Amino acid sequence: MLQILAETQDNLIATKAIGKLTEMDYGKLLPLLYNKLKRYKNIRWYFEMEDFKGWKLKAFWEDAKFDMQHANDFEKIAMVGEKDWQQWMTEIMKPFTKAEIKFFESADSSKALQWIKSTNV
Numbered sequence: 001m002l003q004i005l006a007e008t009q010d011n012l013i014a015t016k017a018i019g020k021l022t023e024m025d026y027g028k029l030l031p032l033l034y035n036k037l038k039r040y041k042n043i044r045w046y047f048e049m050e051d052f053k054g055w056k057l058k059a060f061w062e063d064a065k066f067d068m069q070h071a072n073d074f075e076k077i078a079m080v081g082e083k084d085w086q087q088w089m090t091e092i093m094k095p096f097t098k099a100e101i102k103f104f105e106s107a108d109s110s111k112a113l114q115w116i117k118s119t120n121v
Contacts (some may be wrong), residue, residue: 004088011040042075049081074099
């Protein structure tokens with residue numbers, strides 16, 4: 001399940017992924033991303049993971065397509081989670097985008113929000 005968080009405003013998209021993401025989750029997320037990209041040159045993404053189990057295959061494909069097409073449209077990405085593989089996933093993303101990407105432990109979610117909102121890039 002994917003929740004759109006209240007911190008979503010201006011060029012910031014804030015989401016929380018719980019469990020396994022499905023195609024339906026991307027049906028909710030992609031219109032939001034495209035609308036932000038129409039209004040802003042670059043967007044920021046706060047991506048919090050809680051008991052995150054990854055993606056169903058079709059959802060993974062939707063994510064990969066969007067990421068390949070818009071890799072350079074992100075300014076900053078804050079990945080927030082609790083598992084080593086989530087931190088590893090953050091590192092894997094770095095060569096594929098010009099965005100500054102940082103991983104934060106779940107306990108540091110407020111620091112992650114502060115960082116993603118800051119004007120320092």
